[in-house]
Amino acid sequence: MLTFFFDRFSQALYALRDNRRRTLLSILGIAIGIAAVMAVGTISKGGNYLIFSELETFGLNSVWVFRDWEDKDPHRMVRQGSGIDNDDYQALTAGCCTAMRRISAVVHAPFGQRIIIQSVNRYSNARVQGVDVTLTAIANDVIIQGRPFRVRDIASRRAVAILGPTAAEDLFGAASSIGREFRIGNRKFTVIGVLEAKSRDFLASIGSSGGQDANNRILIPYTTLQQMLGHKQITFLQAEAVTQTQADAAAQQIIAVLQRHNGPNYAYKSETMATYITTTDRILSGVAMIGIIAASVSLLVGGMGIMNIMSTSVLERTREIGLRKAVGARRSDILLQFLLEAVVISTLGGIIGLILGTVASILLAEVTGFPLAPSFTVIIIALAVSVTVGIISGYLPARRAARLHPVEALRYE
Amino acid sequence: MIKLAAVNKSYRVGELVLPVLRDISLEVAAGEFVAIMGPSGSGKTTLLNIVGCLDSVDSGSYSLAGEAVGQAGDNDLARIRNAHIGFVFQLFNLIPRISALRNVELPMIYSGVPPAERCKRAMQALQRMGMADRAEHASNQLSGGQQQRVAIARALVNTPELLVADEPTGSLDSTTGREIMALFRELNQAGTTIVMVTHEEDIAAYAGRIIRLRDGVIVADERSAKSC
Numbered sequence: 314m315l316t317f318f319f320d321r322f323s324q325a326l327y328a329l330r331d332n333r334r335r336t337l338l339s340i341l342g343i344a345i346g347i348a349a350v351m352a353v354g355t356i357s358k359g360g361n362y363l364i365f366s367e368l369e370t371f372g373l374n375s376v377w378v379f380r381d382w383e384d385k386d387p388h389r390m391v392r393q394g395s396g397i398d399n400d401d402y403q404a405l406t407a408g409c410c411t412a413m414r415r416i417s418a419v420v421h422a423p424f425g426q427r428i429i430i431q432s433v434n435r436y437s438n439a440r441v442q443g444v445d446v447t448l449t450a451i452a453n454d455v456i457i458q459g460r461p462f463r464v465r466d467i468a469s470r471r472a473v474a475i476l477g478p479t480a481a482e483d484l485f486g487a488a489s490s491i492g493r494e495f496r497i498g499n500r501k502f503t504v505i506g507v508l509e510a511k512s513r514d515f516l517a518s519i520g521s522s523g524g525q526d527a528n529n530r531i532l533i534p535y536t537t538l539q540q541m542l543g544h545k546q547i548t549f550l551q552a553e554a555v556t557q558t559q560a561d562a563a564a565q566q567i568i569a570v571l572q573r574h575n576g577p578n579y580a581y582k583s584e585t586m587a588t589y590i591t592t593t594d595r596i597l598s599g600v601a602m603i604g605i606i607a608a609s610v611s612l613l614v615g616g617m618g619i620m621n622i623m624s625t626s627v628l629e630r631t632r633e634i635g636l637r638k639a640v641g642a643r644r645s646d647i648l649l650q651f652l653l654e655a656v657v658i659s660t661l662g663g664i665i666g667l668i669l670g671t672v673a674s675i676l677l678a679e680v681t682g683f684p685l686a687p688s689f690t691v692i693i694i695a696l697a698v699s700v701t702v703g704i705i706s707g708y709l710p711a712r713r714a715a716r717l718h719p720v721e722a723l724r725y726e
Numbered sequence: 727m728i729k730l731a732a733v734n735k736s737y738r739v740g741e742l743v744l745p746v747l748r749d750i751s752l753e754v755a756a757g758e759f760v761a762i763m764g765p766s767g768s769g770k771t772t773l774l775n776i777v778g779c780l781d782s783v784d785s786g787s788y789s790l791a792g793e794a795v796g797q798a799g800d801n802d803l804a805r806i807r808n809a810h811i812g813f814v815f816q817l818f819n820l821i822p823r824i825s826a827l828r829n830v831e832l833p834m835i836y837s838g839v840p841p842a843e844r845c846k847r848a849m850q851a852l853q854r855m856g857m858a859d860r861a862e863h864a865s866n867q868l869s870g871g872q873q874q875r876v877a878i879a880r881a882l883v884n885t886p887e888l889l890v891a892d893e894p895t896g897s898l899d900s901t902t903g904r905e906i907m908a909l910f911r912e913l914n915q916a917g918t919t920i921v922m923v924t925h926e927e928d929i930a931a932y933a934g935r936i937i938r939l940r941d942g943v944i945v946a947d948e949r950s951a952k953s954c
Binding site for chain 2: 316317320324327633635636638639640641642644646718720
């Protein structure tokens with residue numbers, strides 16, 4: 314069996330050596346096609362990776378639940394407040410919802426209310442967020458210095474804060490801020506931790522950074538902020554679903570608890586990261602598809618090049634085909650010989666295309682700043698595609714060769 | 727060995743059906759050396775193609791070595807040609823730019839002989855034709871007579887019972903032609919049945935039997951007295 318294949322293979326190779334320049338041109342045609350498809354694929358994958366690494370900074374399983382401020386019911390709309398308070402929150406943390414892993418209250422100062430944040434003669438314009446111990450885990454926040462919130466910080470309404478890197482820089486410069494003190498309004502806080510910088514440059518560049526600068530935040534216990542504001546309301550809830558697919562279920566369960574507690578007084582809405590991910594995914598794969606279709610056209614042209622060279626080759630070697638048949642080649646032998654020729658051309662083209670494509674991807678990644686996402690599957694796909702192109706474009710000429718009548722082929726001038 | 731009975735063959739040219747062979751019946755025994763002669767268009771090459779299993783008959787029957795091949799399928803014909811028939815052509819039909827040895831190996835590739843054995847047998851065949859020292863030469867670097875010797879080596883390499891030759895000396899000068907015919911006679915004496923088409927009387931004279939065709943009909947079947 315191995316000998317059989319090797320023989321057919323060497324029969325195919327000699328013909329290619331025989332027509333070196335023509336073979337080279339066909340190889341180049343396929344190579345350019347494969348390289349183009351590959352470069353587009355790698356770049357779109359790189360872009361995808363970049364965007365998802367930024368989406369990840371929100372927590373991929375995140376669910377937000379808040380009062381529906383666009384409610385049309387006038388009886389509900391006259392009511393003040395966020396519709397969520399500490400009693401509701403207690404019910405939610407008591408293991409209410411199977412699709413939810415953890416939940417955090419988030420309290421914001423009322424919109425438009427300016428709070429002065431100051432450390433001696435340095436100031437910060439950071440957003441102050443009152444949160445529970447769970448928030449950093451839900452939102453994929455990493456504490457690079459100091460410690461996270463503890464349950465006792467929340468329970469005793471301690472004046473401790475975790476700073477985003479921008480806030481830390483603004484208040485304390487390059488020096489370490491752990492243990493240092495600063496003021497929010499007229500209350501003195503101690504820094505217990507600093508967050509790692511989050512990159513949302515790309516999302517910000519397309520005008521969507523989630524409404525706030527992730528690095529310019531100051532986290533404090535939500536109980537402390539409530540005390541400062543003088544109420545027991547929670548602005549919104551941020552939860553983490555058990556899995557991305559369970560995000561909607563988690564939101565439903567949370568809303569059900571809130572409805573049960575507050576009856577018909579408020580309407581609630583939710584947003585899930587999963588929705589954004591699906592939408593982003595759809596947009597990105599649409600863009601990638603357009604690119605790949607465009608690049609595939611060059612692959613198609615390459616395939617037509619092979620079909621052309623094979624047709625010429627069959628014509629030129631009609632007498633050889635007749636002779637091979639006379640000495641015992643069956644139709645399948647001839648078919649296989651010419652198919653193999655086409656596949657050898659396209660595979661060589663594929664390999665060269667892979668090299669060209671990798672170089673192009675590296676250059677493009679350099680220019681666009683997208684992270685290069687090299688992948689083994691791309692190599693497999695590129696080779697599979699080039700073999701397929703070879704088979705498809707070699708088939709018709711090979712079939713014509715195989716069907717030649719030996720007498721007529723031998724007589725061909 | 728060869729048994730043709732009431733064989734008809736015609737070619738279709740557009741609307742026209744041209745009969746080429748009419749009711750040909752012919753028997754050739756094993757070990758014979760037969761020359762087929764006749765003017766162009768008499769059907770001698772068509773008859774040779776049928777004998778060589780390159781073409782099928784329209785009606786009538788053809789059996790080769792006891793096997794009915796008249797209406798056999800493509801793959802069967804390919805197998806029969808490969809195992810039982812060797813071909814020699816006027817224009818040699820070697821594959822250019824590959825070595826003489828590779829050319830001779832070709833029939834064995836299609837019969838699945840392993841590479842080592844293939845090389846050995848091809849060398850032996852070339853040696854028999856006095857071409858062993860040219861085994862590595864590309865076929866288009868050889869003279870006409872040398873090319874025909876390589877072609878004969880290729881025809882013999884699967885040790886066929888029947889050698890079919892279409893104007894084997896047609897592209898050679900007369901001296902080389904006589905050398906090739908001497909080789910044919912040697913092969914025939916060693917037991918190979920030979921059927922050959924020619925239009926040269928002195929070449930036909932090497933054969934022990936001359937069949938003359940005209941308009942698709944056998945008009946004469948002469949056995950020469952000096953069949954030795």
